[in-house]
Amino acid sequence: MVSGHSPFSDAFNPSPCVDSDGGDNYLLVNQQLDLSVQPSSLEQLDPLQQQQKPWSSSDLLSLEQTIAEQLDQVQLQQQHEQQQQQQEQQQQQQQQQQQQHHEQQQPVTYSSPVPRTRVETQINIRMMLSALPPGVTKLCFPDHTILRTKQLASPPATKSPDTLELYVQLVRSGDVSTPELERAAFERAARTPHRTHGDLRICLGCMSRERTRAWRKKGHKEDEVQRWIRDQEHRIIVFNTPQLVHWSAEINEAASAFQVETPMRITCYCRHHKETTGFNVIFTLKDWQDRVVAQARSDSIMITDDHKSKDQYLGPQKTGRRRNRPSPPWQD
Secondary structure, three states: OOOOOOOOOOOOOOOOEEEOOOOOEEEOOOOOOOOOOOOOOHHHHOHHHOOOOOOOHHHHHHHHHHHHHHHHHHHHHHHHHHHHHHHHHHHHHHHHHHHHHHHHOOOEEEOOOOOEEOOOOOEEEEEEEOOOOOOOOEEEOOHHHEOOHHHOOOOOOOOOOOEEEEEEEEEEHHHHOOHHHHHHHHHHHHHOOOOOOOOOOOOHHHHHHHHHHHOOOOOOOHHHHHHHHHHHHHOOEEEOOOOEEEOEEOOOOOOOOEEEEEEEEEOOOOHHHOOOOOEEEEEEEEOOOOOEEEEEEOOOEEEOOOHHHHHOOOOOOOOOOOOOOOOOHHHO
16 A cells, blocks of 8 residues: 555545536436335325225215116116117008008909990999908998988998998099009098098089989988088099998909999099099098008099080980979078
């Protein structure tokens, strides 16, 4: 060991330095960073020893109300979803039933083979179903299409599970000349109530003729007169049949076929409506719940009065006594 004094000055610091460009020396200090969180209490060291705050009654009540509201919202949402599913299922079932009825229960309607006829001439109509709905045995005609009071149902007919209801509507032949027009006409007829004939109604001249025809006999009661006046503007189609009839089995067809045959008249001429191609009758059958069972239309029927033009070539008419017909009750 060498003794003697140090060659360095007393102000020398033995700590290592780094020389900078500016000539300043920076001490290199070994610093250790402590990144841990120092616990402020013993409870933070052991969470199990932390004491929980007791719930107050107001906090419990608020929590119960919140849970109850959430449960109510969930129940309402579930009920709403169930209702929507039920409605969709009902709509699907109704559409399927209507489609099945339309495909399986399509009636075949026959009219007179003569395409031209007069208002005085009855046209034989036959409606046939391949099978009747369960429990159905009768057919009900609209009461305003029944001319004779004694042919009305007594007591008055009401909707019944054993009875199909007939709706009739007169249309121009041009309105059903294509499948698209025919489908649209069927849809309108299915929505149309009784005593509504679309744009075709009996004209005033034909209405007067029908009144005279109806009151040929004397002794009409007041209620019959009022009934006639009430429905006279709706009688462009009339039937000569009891209002309630039974479906009969068709002998010449399949054993499950049923039919109703009845005379029908159209009481207004085509020329009164500027119609040149003819009329068609749309028949709609509905059950007691107003569901369409079947629809069909007649052939085109031309209602003419061309017999009047032939009279001028047949010479003068024979003269003779005219029968004195009674005047209508409302003219007395």
